[in-house]
Amino acid sequence: MPIARPSPLLPLAVAACLLALAGSAQAQWIWRDRNGQITASDLPPPREVADKDIVQRPSNARRPLPPPAAASAASAPAAPRVDPVLEQRRRAAEQEQQAKLKAEQERVAQARAENCRRAKAQLAGLQSGQRIARLNEKGEREILDDKGRAEESRRAEGIIASDCE
Known part of the structure; x- marks a missing residue:
């Protein structure tokens, strides 16, 4: 039995089929x-x-119409669902942070008020004219002269200016 030879048109037919398929895949x-x-x-x-x-x-194609307003609102993604336990923990952490901040502010305010009170008492003592002694670096008692009294008065006034509101 003789071997059949392929038709010379077969490669053209295959190429035509491939082109037809490629056409539908093109933009x-x-x-x-x-x-x-x-x-x-x-x-x-x-x-x-x-x-x-x-x-x-494309042949027989139209752009899709925009969905009606009611449908677009319904199809809009819903707000992300929040786990109530995680939300409660987040709120508790925020409240704890705020409480710490408030406690720190109160502590600073109390320290400033105490510094103010002490500086006012120091300044009143310096202005009263009574003798004031302090200990020097060697641990010896030293009486403040007019220059030392003026320096201490300026320091007390600076503290009063910064801590007394």
């Missing part, structure tokens, strides 16, 4: 964007593109 929508650039895609153009800017459409 079918062509449009001009707002910058004037030509874009081709197998998907329809974005809704911002006007119909007059669509250069080519």
Whole structure:
């Protein structure tokens, strides 16, 4: 039995089939964007593109209509669901942080009030004219002279200015 030879038209038929299949996979929508650039895609153009800017459409195809307003609100993604336990822990952590901050502010306010009270008492003593002694670096008692009294008065007044409101 003789071996059958393939027809010389067989390669052409295969090429024609491949071209037909490739044609359906090619971009079918062509449009001009707002910058004037030509874009081709197998998907329809974005809704911002006007119909007059669509250069080519696939046969028997129209752009999908936008959904009605009620449907778009219903199809909008819902707010992410929050775990109530995690939300409660987050709130508790925030409240604890606020309580710590408030306690620190109260502590600082009390320290400033105490510094103010002491500085006012020191200044009153310095201005009274009575003799004031302090210990020097060697641990010896030393009576403040007029220069030392003026320096201590300036220091007390600075503390009063910063801590007494």
